[in-house]
Structures are given as C-alpha cells and as structure tokens.
Amino acid sequence: MATGTRVRGPAALAIIGRIFLVLGLGGLAVAVYFAGNEWRGRHTATASARIVAIGKLPAMEFTMADGSVIRFTNNVRSSSWQVGDNVAIAYDPGNPSDAVVDGFAGRWFPAGLAGLLGGAFLILGVVLTVIGRRTQRGGTR
Structure with missing residues (x-):
C-alpha cells in the first residue's frame, strides 16, 4: 500500500486551479490552430448551394463553373432550412466536395x-489558483 499525505483544502484548490490553467x-491554443487553418485555409472559392435533402445532416x-454538379453533406444544420433553399458556401477549388457553409457556424464555430471553453477554463484556473494561494497564506488581502 502506498503511503503519503493527501492534499486538502487550499493547497488542493491551488493545484486544481493550475490544472484548469493548463x-x-x-x-486557446486549439482555437488559434483552428482559426489559423480557416483563415489561410483551403476554402477559397464561394458558390450558392441548394439543399437537396434534410436528414440528420443536410445534403x-x-x-x-465547368458545369459539374457537386453534392456534399454539410456538418451544420439549421431548423429554418428547407429542401430547395439556397445557402452560401465556401469550398476548396482543388477538392470541391470539401465545402462548408460560408458563415460563422460553418467556418468559425x-x-x-x-x-470560449479555453477562455472559461483559463479564467476559472486563475481564480482558483489565486484563492487557493491566498487562503494558504492565511487570509485575503
């Protein structure tokens, strides 16, 4: 059996705060990565797509421009969309089936x-770390 002391109270709060900081x-690093990929990404051409089917995800x-019809399944769904509606999209000219809805939900979500999650964890981590350290020192200042 391993022996040792458990971290409790303010010390545990500071440790949990550091975990949330990390x-x-x-x-935030993941957000920067995703935003960078989209910013300089491959979805450089735009078009208007027609919704042809709505199931779990819309088709x-x-x-x-050359007349070829491209069909793709979109990862974004809206309850206001109906079959036959037109939606602005952005796609990769080198791989036209790699298309997304050209808007916040499709490109930047x-x-x-x-x-948002990274920022919330970061703020919570700072708060928990500060509270834990102040409480360990024996009071607030």
Missing part, C-alpha cells in the same frame, strides 16, 4: 467554441 491554455449541391 486546460485553458490548451483550449447540398452546387454547380461549378470550431475555433469559437475552443476559444
């Missing part, structure tokens, strides 16, 4: 979500 910084089609 998670927050990691979340969309658009016509390229992953970066925004990672940034």
